[in-house]
Amino acid sequence: MRTYDYSAPASIDEALAALKEYGDDAEFIAGGTSLILMMQQGLVQPGKVIGLGNIKELRGIKRSADGGLEVGAMTTHRQLETSPEAFAYAAALPQSLGVIATIRIRNQATLGGNLVHADPAQDPPPVLIALDATIDVVKAGGGARSIAMESFFTDYFETTIGEDELLRSVKVPPMPAGSRLAYKKFLPRTEDDYATVSVAVRLGVNPDGTCKDIRIGLGALAVTPLRGKAVEKALLGQKLTPESIREAAALVRDEVDPLDDVRGSAGYKREMARVWTERTIASLAGVELKAKA
Amino acid sequence: MSVHQISFELNGKPVERSVGPEVLMADLLRDDIGLTGTKIGCSIGVCGACSILVDGTLMSGCLLPAIMVDGRKVTTIEGIAPSEDELSPLQDAFIRKGGFQCGICTSGQIIAATALLAQNAKPTREEIKEWMMGNLCRCTGYYKIIDSIEAAAGIDRANV
Numbered sequence: 001m002r003t004y005d006y007s008a009p010a011s012i013d014e015a016l017a018a019l020k021e022y023g024d025d026a027e028f029i030a031g032g033t034s035l036i037l038m039m040q041q042g043l044v045q046p047g048k049v050i051g052l053g054n055i056k057e058l059r060g061i062k063r064s065a066d067g068g069l070e071v072g073a074m075t076t077h078r079q080l081e082t083s084p085e086a087f088a089y090a091a092a093l094p095q096s097l098g099v100i101a102t103i104r105i106r107n108q109a110t111l112g113g114n115l116v117h118a119d120p121a122q123d124p125p126p127v128l129i130a131l132d133a134t135i136d137v138v139k140a141g142g143g144a145r146s147i148a149m150e151s152f153f154t155d156y157f158e159t160t161i162g163e164d165e166l167l168r169s170v171k172v173p174p175m176p177a178g179s180r181l182a183y184k185k186f187l188p189r190t191e192d193d194y195a196t197v198s199v200a201v202r203l204g205v206n207p208d209g210t211c212k213d214i215r216i217g218l219g220a221l222a223v224t225p226l227r228g229k230a231v232e233k234a235l236l237g238q239k240l241t242p243e244s245i246r247e248a249a250a251l252v253r254d255e256v257d258p259l260d261d262v263r264g265s266a267g268y269k270r271e272m273a274r275v276w277t278e279r280t281i282a283s284l285a286g287v288e289l290k291a292k293a
Numbered sequence: 294m295s296v297h298q299i300s301f302e303l304n305g306k307p308v309e310r311s312v313g314p315e316v317l318m319a320d321l322l323r324d325d326i327g328l329t330g331t332k333i334g335c336s337i338g339v340c341g342a343c344s345i346l347v348d349g350t351l352m353s354g355c356l357l358p359a360i361m362v363d364g365r366k367v368t369t370i371e372g373i374a375p376s377e378d379e380l381s382p383l384q385d386a387f388i389r390k391g392g393f394q395c396g397i398c399t400s401g402q403i404i405a406a407t408a409l410l411a412q413n414a415k416p417t418r419e420e421i422k423e424w425m426m427g428n429l430c431r432c433t434g435y436y437k438i439i440d441s442i443e444a445a446a447g448i449d450r451a452n453v
Contacts, residue, residue, distance in 0.1 A: 003315045004315065006295050032358060033338055053361060101338075101427070102341070104341060104351045104353055107350050192426060
């Protein structure tokens with residue numbers, strides 16, 4: 001690995017000042033599980049690396065007064081996975097972190113690092129899209145902005161985050177009353193693999209069985225994580241039955257644009273997207289799917 | 294390029310080194326400090342051979358820049374026995390129960406299991422499997438590794 005200059009500032013302001021000084025020759029390092037590998041392979045060759053480990057403002061998991069949740073960028077996957085605050089918000093959120101790689105990697109990898117890395121097969125993005133999360137970003141020289149999770153990713157390993165910006169935290173709004181979250185990661189190869197496809201759904205059902213709330217996040221199904229808007233639109237306000245769920249889930253095939261890779265062909269993943277969308281919605285709705293005649 | 298003075302506690306003893314930011318913990322331990330019990334297998338954080346504890350937390354030495362352990366406590370396989378003449382319960386159990394074959398993964402297995410038993414003194418077999426999923430044994434001696442961890446935890450499988 002090529003060497004580089006390194007500093008580990010103690011505040012966000014100092015980190016941003018260092019970023020401004022070095023411009024696009026600088027990279028932030030959080031847990032390092034992705035950046036170290038990319039530097040070893042020569043895919044990234046920064047002249048300056050800015051360590052974020054000493055910045056206390058980037059740590060911590062807080063429940064907000066309105067019932068939402070704010071997670072600091074430097075929170076490790078394992079901290080979020082074992083957080084009572086996250087569990088109280090929605091059990092499937094910490095559980096979705098528990099299916100990433102192995103405990104050892106989850107002890108090192110951070111949520112902020114995961115998001116800016118922007119690998120389309122990662123697990124937190126579809127979950128955070130389903131939860132309507134926003135990303136809080138601070139800018140060198142002052143200023144901050146919030147980005148909706150669903151528009152954060154722009155391309156394969158690319159996000160809207162600028163060369164002069166730092167991801168500070170992730171905020172999820174309170175769960176709508178009665179809504180629940182589920183995340184399904186389809187792993188036909190090994191338990192510690194990246195998802196072949198993954199589906200996160202937040203669903204609320206009215207007493208009459210109609211759909212009150214639905215948001216769908218899709219992972220590993222395009223060059224970026226996606227939101228399953230057509231499926232949401234088809235079900236919102238409709239009665240949730242095996243037939244309506246099957247019909248709506250089929251629409252996901254036209255929303256995704258998967259890549260052929262070792263985990264399957266694009267056509268196979270498209271079909272698995274339909275299957276897992278249908279199953280995830282049905283499990284949350286308490287609807288039993290009938291075998292296809 | 295920058296050089297950094299780091300100081301940390303290694304297996305209970307203070308260590309000071311000056312390192313470049315690109316130096317990884319597994320390399321510092323093996324090549325500079327001379328503790329070769331920590332192995333390097335895949336070098337990409339998958340196999341677990343380089344498992345170490347940092348402030349008691351299980352980590353991959355091959356993905357961890359040495360500068361990140363500044364001010365922290367590092368434990369390697371050389372540091373888990375209570376004394377020169379005594380093995381840790383896990384080390385002892387791995388020998389008694391045949392928890393290794395070729396031995397290349399064993400340091401990592403024992404370090405990972407040490408972290409497990411520190412926070413879950415009586416894990417179930419399923420909990421052991423889930424925790425140890427990140428430590429590969431290419432001799433595939435997994436059952437005896439699990440048996441060894443159960444033995445170290447004082448779990449008598451005949452009575453479970």
